[in-house]
Amino acid sequence: MKPLPKSAQVDGAVADDVLDLRLSGDDGHATHSSREQRRIESICCNLLRRWQAIDDTATGRHTASEQGDEEENKQDQQQPEKSAAERSTVLLVERHRRYLLGALEFLPGGFKALDASRPWIVYWVLHSLDLMRTPVQASLRKRVIDFLGRCQNLDSGGFGGGPQQQSHLAPTYAAVNALCVLGGEDAYSVIDRRKLYAFLLKMKQPNGAFSVCEGGEADTRGTYTALSVASLCNIITPQLIRGTAAWLASCQSHEGGIGGEPGNEAHGGYTFCGAAALALIGEHQRLDLNRLLQWAASRQMRLEGGFQGRTNKLVDGCYSFWVGALFPLLDLLMQSDDNKSATPSGWKFDVRALQRYLLVCCQSPHGGLRDKPGKHADHYHTCYCLSGLSIAQSGANGANVFGDRGANALRPTNCLYNISERATEAALSYFSK
Amino acid sequence: MGDSSSDDSFQEDNYIPYGQRKEWKNVTPIPQGDGPEPVVPIEYTEEFVDTMNYFRAVVHAHETSERAFELCDAVVTLNPANYVAWYYRRQIIYELNMDIRSELERMRDHVTGCPKNYQVWYHRRELLERLPNAMESATAAEKKLIDEVLAEDPKNYHAWSHRRWLVKTFKFWDGEFQLCDKMLQDDVRNNSAWNFRYFLFECSRLPECQDLDADAAARLAEIAYAQDQAKKAVNNESPYNYMFGLLPKGNNVSLLSCLGSIVPFLETIGKSNPECIQSRSTLLLCHIRLSEVPDTLAPADATFLHEKEYHWKQCSQLAKELMELDQIRYKYWNYQSVYYEDLLAAV
Numbered sequence: 001m002k003p004l005p006k007s008a009q010v011d012g013a014v015a016d017d018v019l020d021l022r023l024s025g026d027d028g029h030a031t032h033s034s035r036e037q038r039r040i041e042s043i044c045c046n047l048l049r050r051w052q053a054i055d056d057t058a059t060g061r062h063t064a065s066e067q068g069d070e071e072e073n074k075q076d077q078q079q080p081e082k083s084a085a086e087r088s089t090v091l092l093v094e095r096h097r098r099y100l101l102g103a104l105e106f107l108p109g110g111f112k113a114l115d116a117s118r119p120w121i122v123y124w125v126l127h128s129l130d131l132m133r134t135p136v137q138a139s140l141r142k143r144v145i146d147f148l149g150r151c152q153n154l155d156s157g158g159f160g161g162g163p164q165q166q167s168h169l170a171p172t173y174a175a176v177n178a179l180c181v182l183g184g185e186d187a188y189s190v191i192d193r194r195k196l197y198a199f200l201l202k203m204k205q206p207n208g209a210f211s212v213c214e215g216g217e218a219d220t221r222g223t224y225t226a227l228s229v230a231s232l233c234n235i236i237t238p239q240l241i242r243g244t245a246a247w248l249a250s251c252q253s254h255e256g257g258i259g260g261e262p263g264n265e266a267h268g269g270y271t272f273c274g275a276a277a278l279a280l281i282g283e284h285q286r287l288d289l290n291r292l293l294q295w296a297a298s299r300q301m302r303l304e305g306g307f308q309g310r311t312n313k314l315v316d317g318c319y320s321f322w323v324g325a326l327f328p329l330l331d332l333l334m335q336s337d338d339n340k341s342a343t344p345s346g347w348k349f350d351v352r353a354l355q356r357y358l359l360v361c362c363q364s365p366h367g368g369l370r371d372k373p374g375k376h377a378d379h380y381h382t383c384y385c386l387s388g389l390s391i392a393q394s395g396a397n398g399a400n401v402f403g404d405r406g407a408n409a410l411r412p413t414n415c416l417y418n419i420s421e422r423a424t425e426a427a428l429s430y431f432s433k
Numbered sequence: 434m435g436d437s438s439s440d441d442s443f444q445e446d447n448y449i450p451y452g453q454r455k456e457w458k459n460v461t462p463i464p465q466g467d468g469p470e471p472v473v474p475i476e477y478t479e480e481f482v483d484t485m486n487y488f489r490a491v492v493h494a495h496e497t498s499e500r501a502f503e504l505c506d507a508v509v510t511l512n513p514a515n516y517v518a519w520y521y522r523r524q525i526i527y528e529l530n531m532d533i534r535s536e537l538e539r540m541r542d543h544v545t546g547c548p549k550n551y552q553v554w555y556h557r558r559e560l561l562e563r564l565p566n567a568m569e570s571a572t573a574a575e576k577k578l579i580d581e582v583l584a585e586d587p588k589n590y591h592a593w594s595h596r597r598w599l600v601k602t603f604k605f606w607d608g609e610f611q612l613c614d615k616m617l618q619d620d621v622r623n624n625s626a627w628n629f630r631y632f633l634f635e636c637s638r639l640p641e642c643q644d645l646d647a648d649a650a651a652r653l654a655e656i657a658y659a660q661d662q663a664k665k666a667v668n669n670e671s672p673y674n675y676m677f678g679l680l681p682k683g684n685n686v687s688l689l690s691c692l693g694s695i696v697p698f699l700e701t702i703g704k705s706n707p708e709c710i711q712s713r714s715t716l717l718l719c720h721i722r723l724s725e726v727p728d729t730l731a732p733a734d735a736t737f738l739h740e741k742e743y744h745w746k747q748c749s750q751l752a753k754e755l756m757e758l759d760q761i762r763y764k765y766w767n768y769q770s771v772y773y774e775d776l777l778a779a780v
Contacts, residue, residue, distance in 0.1 A: 018760045027666035032587070033622035034666075104472045111475045115485075116515045121473045140472075147472045163466040164489055166517050215520040217555045254631050254678025260590070263597050263635070265628040267590065294718065297765040298670065305761070311624040311670050313588065348765045 017352055019052060020302055021045045033312045040314050043373050044304045044361055051360045054085040082403075089359045089403030091389070091410075092367070093132050096382065099367025100125045103379055104140065116161030116168075119151055123174035124383035126181045130420050131386045131410040141182055148175045149190045156202070157195030167199055168213040173225035176232060177419050180427040188430050197235045200226050208243030209261075219260040220251055224273035228417055231280045232424075234431040245283035248274050255311065256291030266295060268309035268322040275329055276416050284333045293334075296326040297349060304361070305353030306372075307388075316371045317362040317381050320354055320388020325415040328391060332415070346395020354392045355402035358385050387413050448480050451487045456500060462486030463493060481511050492521055497528040509552075513543060519552045523559060533560050534571060541578060548582045554591045558598060572605045580612075587616060588625045597632055609633055621662050627671040631678060649687040652679050656694050663698075667706050673699075673715040684726050689738065692719060696737045710759045717751040717769065720744040742780055749773035 023041045026034040103125050107114075114121060122144060129136065136144075150163040151171060158167030159175040179187040203210045203226060209218040210226040223244060230236045250262040251274050257266025258274035275292065278284045299307045299319065307319035327347035362369045362385050368377025369385035390410040393401050401409045414424040451457045464486055467474065477485075484507050491501045505522035508515050526536055537560055543553045557575070564571055576599070582592040600609055610633055616626035638651050656676045663672040676695055681687045696719050702712040723737070724744035752770035756763055 018763075020760065025668070027668055029621070029666040031620040031622050031666075033620055105474075107473055107475045109476045109478060112477060112481055112512050113514060115475055115477075115481075115512050116517070118473045118475075125473075143468075143470045143472050146468050146470075150466055150468055161516070163468075164463070166520070168516055213516055213520070215523060215559065216516060217551055217558075253628060255628070255674045259628075260594060261598075263601070263632045264594050265590065265625050290721070291718075293765075294714070297762050298714070300761050302759075302761045310588070311674065312622040313624070346764075348768050350761050350764065353761060 017356070019048060019356075021049055021052075023303070036314060037312075040372060041303045044315075044357070047361050047373060048303075048356070051085055051089070051356075054088050086403055089356070090407040091132075091359060091403070092363055092365070093407060095365070095367035096363075096369070096386075097129065097132065097134055097367075099364075099377070100128050100379070100382065102367075104144075116165060117171060117174075118162045119148060119159055119171040119174040119178060120161075121379055122148065123178040123181070124379040126178050127413075127419060128379075128383050128386050130181050130423065131390050131413060133411060136182065141187075144178065144182065145187055145190055148179060151175055152190065152192065153199075154192060154195060157192060157197070157199030166213060168216065169203060169210065169222050169225040169229075170212060172196070172199070173229055176229040177417065180232060180417075181419050181423050183423055183426050185430075188427065191233060193233050193235055193431075196229065196233060197237075197240070200230055200235070200240060204240065204244075206243075208245070208247030210244075220248065220258060220270040220273040220277070221260065223248060224277040227277045227280045232417060232427050232431065234428075236281065241281050245278060245281060245286055248278050248283070249286035252287055252292070256288065256293075256295035257310075258287075258292075265310060268299065268307065268319040271296070272322040272325055275326060275333075279329060279333055280416060289330060289334055292326070293330050293348070296323055296330070299323045300349050300353070301357075304372075305350065305357035306361070307354070314372065315357070317358060317369060317388070318371065318384035320358060321384040321391060321418065324349070324354060324388045324391040325418070328394070328415040346400060347391070351392040351395055351400050352402050355389060355400075355408075358389050358392075359403055359408070386410060387418055391415065450479075450483050452483070457487065460487060460490050460494075463489035465489070484508055484511060488518065492517070497525045499529075501525055502529070502531075509543065513547045513550045514552060516552050519556050523556065526560070527563070533564050536560060537571070537574070544578060545581060545585075548586060548589050549591065551591070554595050558595065561599070562602075569605065572599060572603050575599050576605075576608075583616070587620060587623055590625070593625045593629055597629065600633075601636060606633070606637070617662065621665050622669050622671060624671045624674075627675050631675060634679070645685055645687045648681065649690040652681065652687065652691050653694055655679055656691060660694075660698050663702070663711075667702055667709050668711055670711050673711045677715050677718055680722065684730055686730075688722075688726070689730065692723065692737060695719060696723075708758055710755065713751050713755055713758070717748055717755070720747040720751070724748070742777060745773045745776050749777065 023038050023045065024034070026038070103121060107121070126136070126144070148159070151159045151161070151165070152175070153160060153167045156167050158169070159172040160167050161171045176191060179190055200210070202214070203212070203222065205211055205218045207218070210222040211218040212222040212225070216222070227236070227241070227244070230240060251258045251260070251264070251270070253259050253264070253266040255266040257268075258271040259265050259267055260270045264270070271292070275284070275287065278287060298311070299309070301308055301315045304315040306315040306317060307323040308315050309319045309322070327349055331347065358369065361373050362381075364370055364377035366377070368379070369382045370377040371381050390413040393410060394412045411420045411422070413419065414421050417424055419427075451462065462483070465482075484504070488504055488508050491504055502522065502525045505518045505525065508518035509522070525531070526533065537557060540553065540556060544557070547553055561571065561575065576596070579592050579596045582589050586592070600606060610630070613626050613630040613633065616623050634651075634655055638648065656679055659672040659676040659679070663669065663676075680691050696716065699712045699716040699719065702709055703716065706712065721744070724741040726738060728740070749770055752766045752773065755766040756770060759766060
């Protein structure tokens with residue numbers, strides 16, 4: 001595709017982002033993949049074109065030099081380079097809050113498919129609320145702590161997907177994260193660390209990986225969730241992680257990303273899990289980090305701005321975190337490698353295009369965020385879209401907030417655990433004693 | 434038919450609550466311990482509550498019976514993601530020494546109905562591992578199931594993962610390369626098929642150090658295949674990742690043979706397709722690799738192999754081209770460009 005006239009793409013706010021709305025060609029050889037890709041590009045193109053056309057007359061705003069609205073003038077002065085379209089782009093915080101808080105109170109019958117994943121819903125909701133700086137009422141906090149306590153299995157250790165369900169690493173990860181988001185002695189002390197350790201040890205397989213539950217699959221996901229909770233709760237031992245690093249490294253595929261098991265296709269979710277798990281145990285040098293970085297960078301979609309999870313698949317808002325978090329993670333891991341990583345301009349992907357995708361294409365007017373336009377919002381996507389938004393904003397000292405800074409700036413999320421940085425600090429500090 | 438007095442609260446007209454079934458009279462159901470003011474409460478149907486109450490009771494009592502077996506089926510039908518019920522069902526199968534092949538057949542619909550669910554696939558894996566000398570026919574039946582799922586969704590991650598596990602575990606390689614071929618003929622952009630092909634290649638080749646000439650020959654054949662596929666749609670990322678992935682890990686003559694094929698190919702594609710991003714990004718990776726090859730390895734006829742500064746220059750040049758052509762990745766290509774410029778400046 002012929003290059004567009006290049007505008008100065010430097011770090012931070014720019015006057016003219018490149019917004020390339022040309023649909024991808026198929027090289028005269030259309031296949032299912034290329035047709036699907038064009039279909040999604042078309043939909044996003046319409047939304048982005050409509051968005052791009054927003055100007056001051058449409059929003060009814062007046063430029064700083066005209067009317068005297070002090071607040072507007074102050075905002076315009078703070079972000080004078082932003083286009084009218086960008087200034088009008090807001091995160092619908094109140095609607096998302098209502099959507100999230102609603103889930104804590106009531107879930108319709110269709111949610112029986114998540115009956116074995118209720119701690120997940122708690123985490124998706126609480127973490128999302130935390131990113132949006134939403135305080136949690138004392139009474140709600142108590143109920144959450146009580147419920148998660150009921151999901152814990154004191155005989156085996158670990159947490160199940162609901163009360164009286166056998167322990168499983170996924171709800172264990174979610175419950176521990178949710179309790180850390182809440183923070184405070186009453187939340188942290190729910191976790192029986194000794195029993196949790198016993199559970200993790202039981203899940204450990206001879207090949208170094210972790211099974212998600214007794215008689216469950218052992219993959220990168222299970223391994224990450226195990227190491228994440230072990231790291232937060234400060235219960236990592238040499239015995240626990242023997243052989244794990246080698247197994248994880250063997251999951252890096254020929255493409256440079258990481259799959260669920262050795263030989264499996266490189267996939268955004270599993271790549272995050274594998275890279276983060278290795279980072280948590282300081283064994284990231286076993287990976288070809290340069291190849292991983294190029295794989296990650298290649299996942300960003302030219303038109304949509306969001307990330308795909310695998311080569312030649314479609315954009316999905318949740319990869320905003322799974323793939324997006326790889327950039328701060330790799331920056332961290334590659335820091336020691338001469339100065340190859342020292343970039344003052346923040347993460348090595350187009351953070352503004354990602355935010356634009358999330359804010360323009362992924363917000364549901366009814367509250368919640370979604371995979372892509374045309375899909376319904378759900379709590380999982382709300383969590384990971386917001387987490388990705390936070391990551392995108394956090395490069396370059398948070399100077400990269402797209403749109404209305406006041407409305408859109410989120411709390412920074414930790415790229416290893418995916419709870420806020422402040423929740424991470426507090427938890428690590430508590431459990432280090 | 435159900436008791437008329439309680440019919441209204443049940444979804445299915447012919448659903449009989451467990452409490453009213455003669456054979457369940459001796460079991461006391463266990464209600465869900467959600468607590469007084471639970472969060473994330475789900476509005477279950479009466480049938481769901483009833484089934485789960487009895488399931489909890491059966492698990493609590495460690496009952497492994499025919500009726501418990503049926504109950505597990507009821508649970509996973511209501512919620513296929515209930516990993517407890519899948520696990521428990523297998524315990525019953527093992528304890529009662531039930532026929533594994535019948536179970537695999539019986540649970541087929543769960544797979545085709547919920548192909549993106551983890552448990553339906555893992556269930557089969559565990560059971561297949563337990564089949565005494567897993568028969569070729571059982572493996573063939575599994576492949577047929579996977580084929581059906583892939584026909585609906587050619588990139589289903591679980592299906593490909595299951596296939597990889599199946600083929601590797603039972604060494605049932607017959608027809609697998611042909612399957613890949615077919616999937617790639619259907620859609621040359623199917624990255625899952627490319628990944629599977631890579632797996633097949635890895636498993637079929639000898640360890641690298643054994644016979645470098647044979648190793649090179651095998652890799653070159655696959656590289657040629659990838660090049661043919663790449664020509665069909667030059668902006669398709671998959672074959673480029675595949676051919677670069679085929680490079681041996683070691684610095685040896687096999688590496689140079691492979692690069693001897695790949696580098697000119699990429700240069701040719703790049704020349705005739707001035708906007709092609711894939712050929713350039715892959716060529717950049719090749720030059721990085723070439724810059725790491727020790728001088729001692731350079732054979733006289735390797736026209737593409739030079740001292741590392743030459744390759745760094747190529748890297749920098751390609752990165753700059755990509756900053757123009759592939760602007761969504763501007764920051765990444767800029768980082769590469771700066772890195773190699775810095776290396777050259779330090780020389």
